[in-house]
Amino acid sequence: MIEVSNVVKEFDGFRALDGTTLHVGKGDIYGLVGPNGAGKSTIIRHITGVYKQDAGTVLIDGMPVFENPAVKEKFAYIPDELFYFMQADTMEMKRFYQGIYPKFDEKLFEKMRKFFPNIDTKRSIRRLSKGMQKQVAFWLAICCRPEILILDEPVDGLDPVMRRQIWSIIMADVSEHETTVFVSSHNLRELEDVCDHVGIMHQGKVILERSLSELQGSVCKIQTAFQAEMPKLPDGFEVLHMSNTGRVYTLIVKGNPAEAKKQIERLNPMLVDVLPLTLEEIFIYELGGVDYAVKDILF
Numbered sequence: 135m136i137e138v139s140n141v142v143k144e145f146d147g148f149r150a151l152d153g154t155t156l157h158v159g160k161g162d163i164y165g166l167v168g169p170n171g172a173g174k175s176t177i178i179r180h181i182t183g184v185y186k187q188d189a190g191t192v193l194i195d196g197m198p199v200f201e202n203p204a205v206k207e208k209f210a211y212i213p214d215e216l217f218y219f220m221q222a223d224t225m226e227m228k229r230f231y232q233g234i235y236p237k238f239d240e241k242l243f244e245k246m247r248k249f250f251p252n253i254d255t256k257r258s259i260r261r262l263s264k265g266m267q268k269q270v271a272f273w274l275a276i277c278c279r280p281e282i283l284i285l286d287e288p289v290d291g292l293d294p295v296m297r298r299q300i301w302s303i304i305m306a307d308v309s310e311h312e313t314t315v316f317v318s319s320h321n322l323r324e325l326e327d328v329c330d331h332v333g334i335m336h337q338g339k340v341i342l343e344r345s346l347s348e349l350q351g352s353v354c355k356i357q358t359a360f361q362a363e364m365p366k367l368p369d370g371f372e373v374l375h376m377s378n379t380g381r382v383y384t385l386i387v388k389g390n391p392a393e394a395k396k397q398i399e400r401l402n403p404m405l406v407d408v409l410p411l412t413l414e415e416i417f418i419y420e421l422g423g424v425d426y427a428v429k430d431i432l433f
């Protein structure tokens with residue numbers, strides 16, 4: 135659905151994007167994570183056709199985005215800095231969006247009022263708080279019925295209750311309409327519960343791109359204890375990290391979790407348990423040795 139290949143962008147000789155490549159499939163919830171200055175907003179501005187790349191391609195459904203209104207109708211974009219007509223109120227903005235998005239869902243707009251009880255839709259947006267302005271942006275974006283929602287740091291500035299609310303609205307939309315979501319954040323934890331694909335961006339490149347199921351099936355944490363010393367582990371059993379407290383050993387193991395558990399069980403342990411790894415832990419071990427600087431910044 136979104137295909138970004140080898141995109142290069144320079145600003146006054148500074149290479150903000152240095153061969154960025156990423157792929158987002160239909161219905162994916164793709165999280166792009168990276169430290170400040172990695173290039174997340176810049177690549178998003180290419181995907182939304184705000185910028186034109188110096189080299190490489192940016193395609194949505196096989197079509198170039200830049201200056202292509204047919205493609206722009208497919209997505210709604212919430213940038214990190216909102217650019218409303220600040221004098222307008224929410225109802226006026228709604229009419230503006232209705233003019234641009236033929237599929238704008240008026241009924242849904244009314245239905246969603248209950249989620250945003252603090253928004254006075256007749257008050258100029260300039261006079262709403264920053265968090266409230268973001269809420270309005272979501273409300274309108276979802277009602278545009280886009281095929282793709284592109285969100286740059288979407289919940290920054292929202293309180294924890296509203297964050298949960300916004301995510302649950304997005305998730306409901308995804309499951310009902312198979313909306314594709316492309317979301318950037320510098321906070322991996324924020325994306326952990328919602329994304330099914332994650333890309334890590336660093337210095338203008340996507341250095342790692344994985345599906346969550348692929349990640350979760352490829353590394354696991356095993357806790358085990360033996361009567362005496364830890365026996366020799368089978369050949370080919372790839373331990374990425376091992377620590378122990380007394381007789382209880384915690385192993386981070388590469389490979390299928392169920393298979394790894396079976397292999398440990400053959401060694402007659404007193405106990406063996408497979409524990410879930412957080413996305414953060416998975417990346418730490420996945421990236422092990424690749425680039426410590428990235429790990430230090432991201433986690």
Ligand SMILES: Nc1ncnc2c1ncn2[C@@H]1O[C@H](COP(=O)(O)OP(=O)(O)OP(=O)(O)O)[C@@H](O)[C@H]1O
Binds near residue numbers: 170174177320
């Ligand atoms: N219009 C511009 N002119 C000059 N430099 C720019 C411009 N836009 C971005 N940059 C530079 O490109 C790099 C990437 O910026 P970008 O905003 O894409 O990073 P980011 O990953 O979104 O960061 P953050 O998490 O802080 O929002 C930065 O070094 C930034 O200074």
